[in-house]
Amino acid sequence: MRKDPLEALRLAEHILNDDPQSVAAHRVLADAALAAALPRTAQLSLEIAYKQDPKDRDVGLKLARLLAQAGQGARAEALMQALVAAHPHDTEILQTAKDVAANRTLTEGGYAALEGGGGSYRDILRDEKQAVALEQEKRDHKPEDAAGNLIAEYEARLATEPDNLRLWRAVAELYTEKQRFDEALAAYARVQQTEGADPALERAIAQVRHRRYHHLIAQLDPHDPEQAARAEALRGELQEAQVAEARQRVERYPNDLQLRYELGRLYFDLGRTTEAIGEFQRAQNQPHVRLQALYHLGQCFARRRMFDLAVRTFENALREKPVFDDEKKELIYALGTALEGLGRKDAAIEQFKLLYEADIGFRDVAARVDAYYAQAEAPAPATQTRPTTP
Secondary structure, three states, rough: OOOOOOHHHHHHHHHEEEOOOOOHHHHHHHHHHHHHHOOOHHHHHHHHHHHOOOHHHHHHHHHHHHHOOOOOOHHHHHHHHHHHHHOOOOEEEEHHHHHHHHHHHHHOOHHHHHOOOOHHHHHHHOOOOHHHHHHHHHOOOOOHHHHHHHHHHHHHHHHOOOOOOOOHOOOOOOOOOOOOOHHHHHHHHHHHHOOOOOOOHHHHHHHHHHHHHHHHHHHOOOOHHHHHHHHHHHHHHHHHHHHHHHHHHHHHHHHHHHHHHHHHHHHOOOHHHHHHHHHHHHOOOOOHHHHHHHHHHHHHHHOOOOHHHHHHHHHHHHOOOOOHHHHHHHHHHHHHHHHHEEEEEEHHHHHHHHHHHOOOOOOOOOOOHHHHHHHHOOOOOOOOOOOOOO
């Protein structure tokens, strides 16, 4: 790659002749193409690799940057939004998302022409209302009147821009906020007709359906026996729908281990432990969800009273978790309870002591550790001697 990127590119193409869907080969080819100053070739391979594994952080970042450089700002920004949602604490992703958004503003907002001597600030600011609407769109919190105004704005624009998929996505989110669920689903369906298969889009559609169920349940009076029964039936329907949708996504994208993890969580929450175990065992090979998959896998073993397997699973997860954050606390606590299940009380209390030292308010570790020391300090009961018989 360093000495002769064109030769590396040729070798990668040779691999792809035998295996056109090889993600590893496409990644190598993309890196070689970038080193050889062939950005279009790199973009094509990155798009194939990203389609095979939409959760691949590095591929997504490289593709978004290339799309932005190629003037495809809308695609780049949409891709970065998905990456930010998947990695909300990744500083590189957050910064890249800002850079992509800024680049799109420069190229599409008229600033690039202004910098080059063409255009004017009047061109950039010619539609003050649209600028205000776009600013409102970026805010996390949208008041009721702002959401309604944005919907009206987007609907008017869609009448003249029916192929603007970014607008369709935005208006679908706003419809959902306003609990106009049928309209939200129709808007998402319009996007799906053009974009085709997209796990993130399918997940968004499923979330709208789930919110509609929750909205219907919230309208029912829990103190009315008939309505309470109806609410319980809706909860059952929601659970069945969630599992069916997650299973369909797994069948459609069998190599997407994030979807495997999500299906496993549904099985886990429903108490379908055996089915959950299978999904978590597959999902642990996805780096981004590996620790959570191991945590829930260990919990499944503990539910089945396979405490030795649970202990090994939690220990494996902890070896990969150097940072002492909330996730590590949960793993340590789970390990402690599994050790208790094995009858290894001394080993269990050592885990709870680790938590006590770092966070005395975590769960019930204070009560557990205090009880342990109180028992250790309690005086041994006096030995009673029988009186001797005269």
